Amino acid sequence: MQLSEPARRCRVQAEAAVQEKRFADAERYFEELLKIEPWWPAGHYNRALILGELGNYDEAAFEMKKYLALEPEAPDARAARDQICVRESK
Secondary structure (H helix, E strand, O other), X not given: OOOOHHHHHHHHHHHHHHHOOOHHHHHHHHHHHHHHOOOOXXXXXXXXXXXXXXXXXXXXHHHHHHHHHHOOOOOOHHHHHHHHHHHHOO
């Protein structure tokens, strides 16, 4: 499925913020996107990575679990599970 236009706009803004290393802004854009399109696995994955960068480890693990719930057979599922273990240990 494709993202709606408002969600796509949030994705573009989040990706630009990541490139500029404005992680707090990127997290906010991904959070907004996921309010619009909570079914989008990549949004949960990316938000989890950003939350980890920001030191919000519990929330990062929670988002990674959402990603795996939506995409249990993802090619990177093992790495995502490892990320959860690391985040939960902090």
